[in-house]
Amino acid sequence: MIEERLRRRNFIVQTIFDNWIYVLVVIFLWRFPYLVADWTDSVADPPRRAFGESAFWQSVMIEAFLLAILAMSYNLMLGFTGLISLGHASFFGIGVYSIAILMTQYGRSYESAILVALGIGVMVSLLWAVAAFRLKGVYFALFTLAFAEILFRMARLSVFRDLTGGDDGITRDVPDWINPIKNRLQLYNVTLVCFVFIFLLIRRLMNSPTGQVLIALRDNPTRAETLGFNIHLYKTASIVLSGTIGTLAGIIHITLNSQAEPRTLGLDRTVDPLIMTLIGGLGTNPGPVMGAGFLRIGEHFLRTPELAVDLNFLIYRYQTTINSENYWALALGVIFIIFVLAIPYGMVGSINKTWVEARRWMRRYLYNPLVRRFPRISVYVQPISGEPPAYAQALAQKLPPMALPQWLIAHPMGVINTVTLLIPVLVGLAMWDWRPAASWLLFFILLSIPFRLGLLLLNIPELIYLVAVVLAGGATVLLSDGSDMNQAVAVVIGIVAAVILLIGSIPVHRFLRSMAQTTLGRLWVTSGS
Amino acid sequence: MQTLRERLKNIKVESNTLWGGIAIGFMLLLLLLTFIDTVDDPRRFSQVVAGGLYQGMLVFMVAAGLSIVFGLMDVLNLAQGSLLMIGAYVGWDILTRLSGSDDTNAFLLSVHVIAVAPLFVLLLLELTERLAISRFMQRDPDTPSPPSALGRQLTIAVLVGAPVGVLVGEFLASDFSATSDSMRIFFAVVVTGVAYLEVIREPILFALRWAVNEISMRFQRGLAMMMNQEPPTAHSVTYHEPERTFDLEMGIRLVAIGLSTIVIAAVLNGTDPITLRFGLAAVAATFAGAVAGTVMEVIFIRPTYVRPFFQIVLTFGLALVIREAIIFRYDTTPKGTLAEFLPTPLQGTFPPAELEGLFPNLETTIFNYWIFMIVMGALMMIGVQVLLMRTRIGIIIRAGVQDSEMVEALGVNVRLVFTAVFTLGGAIAALGGIISGGFINIDPILGDLFLLQAVSVVIIGGLGSYAGTALASILVGITRSVTAYFSRQQFNTDGWAPIAVLALLCIVLLIKPSGLFGREH
Known part of the structure; x- marks a missing residue:
């Protein structure tokens, strides 16, 4: 002691x-x-x-x-x-x-x-x-x-x-x-x-x-x-x-x-x-602070009398300015309602919740020796409450963590979302010019719509999710008026959107996940490990 | 021998009666105070009373939906005031659009009446069904009414209503040229023909079947005689007993249609276009409110039934969004009142100049529109009461208020009833919106203004209690107008009126949180 x-x-x-x-x-x-x-x-x-x-x-x-x-x-x-x-x-x-x-x-x-x-x-x-x-x-x-x-x-x-x-x-x-x-x-x-x-x-x-x-x-x-x-x-x-x-x-x-x-x-x-x-996260310590910061600084950038809209990449020579003073309160209300309906725990709360769930999931599937030996059993594994038994822990410690390619197969939507959002962000960072990056972003979002629509058949909140994605994309596009500060903020918003999507996609697709798990197990078995 | 204390103890007063009595007593006390203050000026007193009543009725229109919704599903819809605002703005929009040139007027009116007249006819049909047919027709309880009755009624109503609408539009255009005359005659013929065919269809079919049978029987008999056989009896002949399917109910309905068509046409023909326009705007506003209420329930409230904590927050946000959307669509500038669009008889004061000789002592300046609002509110109160007490959906709603799960177990789709209640609440609130628009400035804070009063009413009356809501709305209206009167006298401002209502709310919350007639939670 x-x-x-x-x-x-x-x-x-x-x-x-x-x-x-x-x-x-x-x-x-x-x-x-x-x-x-x-x-x-x-x-x-x-x-x-x-x-x-x-x-x-x-x-x-x-x-x-x-x-x-x-x-x-x-x-x-x-x-x-x-x-x-x-x-x-x-x-x-x-x-x-x-x-x-x-x-x-x-x-x-x-x-x-x-x-x-x-x-x-x-x-x-x-x-x-x-x-x-x-x-x-x-x-x-x-x-x-x-x-x-x-x-x-x-x-x-x-x-x-x-x-x-x-x-x-x-x-x-x-x-x-x-x-x-x-x-x-x-x-x-x-x-x-x-x-x-x-x-x-x-x-x-x-x-x-x-x-x-x-x-x-x-x-x-x-x-x-x-x-x-x-x-x-x-x-x-x-x-x-x-x-x-x-x-x-x-x-x-x-x-x-x-x-x-x-x-x-x-x-x-x-x-x-x-x-x-509510946006930051109800009942969390950093939540309200993040919410206040995002809204006050977002208000500064979005509530300007003239906001350039450049959709050249999508519609030929479409460029206009809008008076966003009128839109700010409305947009805020809509964001608020989307959060209450789709992300009720807010940014921080969702991250916490997802992290807890991810850990539980990893304990349940990835580090479960039973599942590793007989992959198809994963479908029948009941939710484990509390700690796994000691022998399972001991076995799990000996096993190495999952390799990246296998992990990626286990997270199809996570991969889709990451590709959708991180590539444009990286492009924007690399070129330090947000316009091509914005067009990339929109392009990838459009590209991922078929996948998302497929998931719509599985659960409805994905629709709201889709709206959130399009809004985030739209916001990043709106920000592209060329000044350095705005570009920086757009990059930050893009990263945040990517993180939210990445996190949000994990808990909702239980079905796909278990399917991927089975596939994963088959791969392991056939490869003779 | 009982002491006085024991005797008082033994008097058992129903809690509802007690609190209702206290509320009415408080109201009478306020009125008495005003009466003493205005004893030399009866005009002022009548103004205060009428003002209180009309304010109460307007608030009731928002509070009714709020109260039923809360009683049924424990949702305090803080966006109900915004539904009133939607009604007011839609009414204003339509009224200003319709006040164009005469041609536009006539065209738009006829188009709108096409949508309105079937509703009237349907309403009349339902009324005849309930008041006349079901009372005097002895129906076999085991035989259900024909399933297609409603669809048939709707079809006929549209068939009848559409030409009526066009006819009315023609009349309103006051253009009796040859073309419109022939159009009118054409439509009249079509209407009559359709209705007539519908009425005599069954007798004609009966006669046809009878004739076919007769001919076929005689033919068979003749055939047998020709072949020297015994003439067949009625049993040995293939004889189809024609079904006496003449539908008396249908006949009565059709007579009702015909009569109502005539009445509507006559009434609308004699009506001032301004009145008709206001009526149309009211119908459109009500419709918009109903749609908004439905959408609100289906899209936003439904996902949060499992999370009641977020529900109140969500409706709070919805109120914000609706306000901002209205600002987005209609700008922040106040639109003024709808006073200039009001029908002429509603624009004067009571009593009118011709009657002043009759009431020499009654010099009031009560606006006719106040009386209109009071009457509309009272009608609405009675209407909702009848709906709750006398109809099937009313029974379901009341049962749902008592025990929602049990109703669901009995096989009623409670979800659908929830939506219906939201629709109804939205419709009433929006109607209240356009009615209040005749007197109150239409601007984006209208929603918050009425929401707070309606919330006060619902809490004071007791959440979920319809009678309490009705009483409390009058109480709040009277409190408001009496306070406004005294405040104007003492401080030269009527800013104390809303404060008094809110203070009343706070006091009731602290003394009896469940309200006058509410359930104990």
């Missing part, structure tokens, strides 16, 4: 090794303003007033951070505790309005206003918690919806014009040290620290026993109650933490925009974190 402990590395080093990807991301985000400054020949921290490309990207990232914070707070309630909230905008708006009102009406300083605003956020979330004692499921969702709507309408009332500014809102500057106009890099760093802190906080919480109880509340509240946990206490904890974090997001929002509008209390501020959480 002691030797075991001694053999371990230093605690901090071990933590960094375990979370190397997070550490890399944080380092990247910390250096991000300087990197952009280097790429675009601008200054990361201009002396008097923020201007230039780097400052612009800083503001985009600050918004992404605050949306990620809001989405994480939303995920704490919806994804981890199972409380459907349709009024999360109220926390956000309370953060915004508290700061504005306290600073203008009561002459508080910015720093003390933050404390008071967080206090108000806690009070309001306690009110929600009281409602959650009595209300469950849909009823709680409707309560939150009504609550947020009441606040929204109150903020717009002309009766309180002196206090809230009515429809116009209040404008108030923040002190110099964090002012986005004078000292934007400082605000960027502060927001980054907030973001990392809250990510770690929620991660730590969900790895603690308390977090496990929250998950139990989500999965089976009755059972959690029967086991003796005070579910009201845990619900209160979750709602208060979530509400406070939501308020913090509002505080960052008014620090960045220095304006409190009724819009910050509106339905859109609830829809945003909902979409981000």
